[in-house]
Amino acid sequence: MPDPESEPDPTVPAPPPLGCPDDPTTPAGGSHRPVAFGEQSVPGYEILGEIGRGGMGVVYRARQAGLNRVVALKMVLAGDHAGPGEVARFLAEAEVVAAVRHPHVVQVFEYGEAGGRPFFAMEYLDGGTLGGAIRGAGRLPPRVAAGIVEKLAHGVQAAHDLGIVHRDLKPGNVLLDAAGEPKVVDFGLAKRGGRDDLTRTGAVMGTPSYMAPEQAAGRAKFAGPAADVYALGVILYECLTGRVPFRDEDAVRLLVRVAEDEPPPVREHAPEVPGDLEAVCLRCLRKQPHDRYPTAGALAADLRRYLDGEPVLAPSSGLLSRVAGLLGRSLKDTEFAAYSAAMFWFAAVVLGFDLVIQAAVLGLVAPWVISPCQGAKVVGFAAVLGWFRGWRFRPATAAERQLWSVGGGYIACCLAAAVSLRLGVLGFEPLAEVSVYPPIAMLTALMFFALGSILWGGCYALGVAFLAAGFVMAAAPRYAPLVCGVTWAAALVVVGRRLRRLARQS
Incomplete structure (x- = not known):
């Protein structure tokens, strides 16, 4: 499910209008005439209002009549004018989300077609986005940030266990329920192992500030689970500092910085963050995939060690560790x-x-x-x-x-x-x-x-x-x-x- 607040990335210029060929999340070959609220009709659902829309889909708040529950109803943005590529990607997302069953991944209740238009219904989360929570607080307390990312890492690992790589993890794609529990949403750019990938080789897919270096270099088609581990590291960094590691008004320069520059130490912006937690975060942000945590589950386990007061496995962020990182830096x-x-x-x-x-x-x-x-x-x-x-x-x-x-x-x-x-x-x-x-x-x-x-x-x-x-x-x-x-x-x-x-x- 996309960000219901439709948050733009504050670190890059505003994206082009939906449907513009330069929109990196827009598949080729489809028309993008946005469908008005009144044109939508799905049997068994009463549409109550629009939540938000992204490059491919629009999400409505709806009431499922048979069970009298409020759900999030996602449909193809272009409606009847959607091209085959858009429909294929939309159905692939529905299948991917439905396959992952985990407390920290949004749950799909139903998916199908209504009047030739594909749709799927998901649980409705009314706690806002993690991005909104970070902006409201400025930065989150270290233990709160570690707990949130630990839960997200478990949810991401559940997807990885099924061969699914999200490729667009960011605070705007993390929703909070009424109890404040985080859930991963919006698998629109996900890749599933063993299936044809709809991403073109060389395409830059995702949100620049949260991309792994291999994605920023245009190798999104080959980005694996390590790319999601990197994005979880960026989310942890933003939770702890209130900002992303790399900022630039020019999107191209930002991609170059993501691919080549080393992130500033966490404690440069938030001195109160413990060294062990900074070490966990910076290990996620290593340039080479094999230098990061081997799995999202391993990241979750190290965050649990920190929360339990045990030594973490991530190398210290001290002088020797920085020298080792400098020597291992790949350009x-x-x-x-x-x-x-x-x-x-x-x-x-x-x-x-x-x-x-x-x-x-x-x-x-x-x-x-x-x-x-x-x-x-x-x-x-x-x-x-x-x-x-x-x-x-x-x-x-x-x-x-x-x-x-x-x-x-x-x-x-x-x-x-x-x-x-x-x-x-x-x-x-x-x-x-x-x-x-x-x-x-x-x-x-x-x-x-x-x-x-x-x-x-x-x-x-x-x-x-x-x-x-x-x-x-x-x-x-x-x-x-x-x-x-x-x-x-x-x-x-x-x-x-x-x-x-x-x-x-x-």
């Missing part, structure tokens, strides 16, 4: 998942040539091979990259342009450093090449620090590793090529394993 690395094998080849190239250079420094092979090996490393990198890209070196995406810019600048700086040192203090003695390694290691560390902010948080740790390697090279210059080769190979293998794991997950 543009998902776009390079297909490059995992290339990383392993890069590792082999750099380690192989640095071993030859190390042999030259130790006098095992002729010293003149050092400079050709350095050039061969660059050629080898280019050959591997060209092979895996079909010999197309021009960046094709924004993420590739960022990576090409950082990588190209790094190579240019390394060449400039090598040439300037040779022209200055080192001269052109072949064995003087080893003195170039420490400054090159520092430049490499800088490159990985830059990649940590655009590619993957783990690159920060790799940057620290190259800083340490630079000091080792300066202390033992005769073994600088070996240290460099091993450090580079290890770093590339780490990145390659990361990309291979992302490829398997996708």
Whole structure:
């Protein structure tokens, strides 16, 4: 059942008029002539008034004559003018809601057709929305907020047990009964496992402030239960602070922030919130689905631990936890998942040539091979990259342009450093090449620090590793090529394993 108060999301611009093609909740192929109240008639029900309407349906307050009870009656917004896609989605919602039987999910009494118009009747909840309760109170007490979200998580888990993913959880889709008990409503965007999904691949479906990062990136078709866990985390965050984690007047910028930015700590806005409850909330808001609670039931169990005064399983939100979160942060690395094998080849190239250079420094092979090996490393990198890209070196995406810019600048700086040192203090003695390694290691560390902010948080740790390697090279210059080769190979293998794991997950 949609939000009976028809609440707009206060964090984004007002949605386009119902029926507009830009309305993200409007299926293609249907006409949206709103049906007037007086035109509706369902045998056995007396329509008392309109509660609200959304992108696809309109909800009426009605009296069921046979049982003399007040119900919420939902019908297709376009009435007789509804297209096949609208009718299919409406009936799918009715089937989904009817399948879930749980105290914290709205109950469906009946669904069918009247005069060729599909409808379904649900329990009528007159306690308003959770969104209204939050606005009225400013923020909810921590224990009250935890108790509400615990109940919602149990209801969502009941849906997940049936293979149903809600995909549009928000305070406006949580209704309260007369006793204040919360119930999940409006399964209009739900996806049911084993059935054809009516969502188009690449469509952004849902409410931006409550979307999981994978939904904000346009992968709503593949959003699973972890997306609902994320939304429950946003609801908990809003209950505790009175605001959502991300705000922006521009909807596109908001989606980018949801997909890429880290949420502000809960206690930045509400210092009275206990650390354990903040940790539970922030675990739900992790960017990667596998870093969140594995199930909504697991979230409910951790909230129960908090309410019972027991230690929660969510990691602390202290300094160490934040550092771990920073290192695990995933940014543009998902776009390079297909490059995992290339990383392993890069590792082999750099380690192989640095071993030859190390042999030259130790006098095992002729010293003149050092400079050709350095050039061969660059050629080898280019050959591997060209092979895996079909010999197309021009960046094709924004993420590739960022990576090409950082990588190209790094190579240019390394060449400039090598040439300037040779022209200055080192001269052109072949064995003087080893003195170039420490400054090159520092430049490499800088490159990985830059990649940590655009590619993957783990690159920060790799940057620290190259800083340490630079000091080792300066202390033992005769073994600088070996240290460099091993450090580079290890770093590339780490990145390659990361990309291979992302490829398997996708």
